Amino acid sequence: MAREKNLCGTELSSIRNIRDFSYFLQKKFVAIDEEKASHERIPPSYFDYEYIYLRLSETLDSSINLTNNTSNTYKSIFQNKYFCHDDYSDPEFHTDYMLANMFAPSALLIQEEVTDTHKELITMVTRTSKTGHTS
Numbered sequence: 001m002a003r004e005k006n007l008c009g010t011e012l013s014s015i016r017n018i019r020d021f022s023y024f025l026q027k028k029f030v031a032i033d034e035e036k037a038s039h040e041r042i043p044p045s046y047f048d049y050e051y052i053y054l055r056l057s058e059t060l061d062s063s064i065n066l067t068n069n070t071s072n073t074y075k076s077i078f079q080n081k082y083f084c085h086d087d088y089s090d091p092e093f094h095t096d097y098m099l100a101n102m103f104a105p106s107a108l109l110i111q112e113e114v115t116d117t118h119k120e121l122i123t124m125v126t127r128t129s130k131t132g133h134t135s
Helices: 002-013 018-036 049-067 072-078 091-131
Strands: none
Touching: 018 049, 018 091, 049 072, 049 091, 072 091
8 A cells, every 4th residue: 555655656746747647647547447347448538637628628618609699509409400490489499499598607607617627737737846746
């Protein structure tokens, strides 16, 4: 246990930027995945912090644009899907419209929180790389 803790501390001290942190995190999660479920592999990219952050940002941007009439997300749902442009009495249209207007504000709040957390993480990694301390 002490050796494992020391090894982890040694690895943490080698983190110099967000890419190093992402790689460190990915290695740890892949090792856990191999140990817990060796017969059902999860792609390593799913454990990559940068990949997750990028996909989350894209998804939140699409969700925020659900109420923007000029966005591709809006057009794909409300114009090119399963109802006519002028069929506002369609219950599926009402459901999609209501959900879009619920998701967009929530996505905006979540995006702010994710961005703040990402900035804090970058600050922490940068500070750790400058001082050499992991605590």
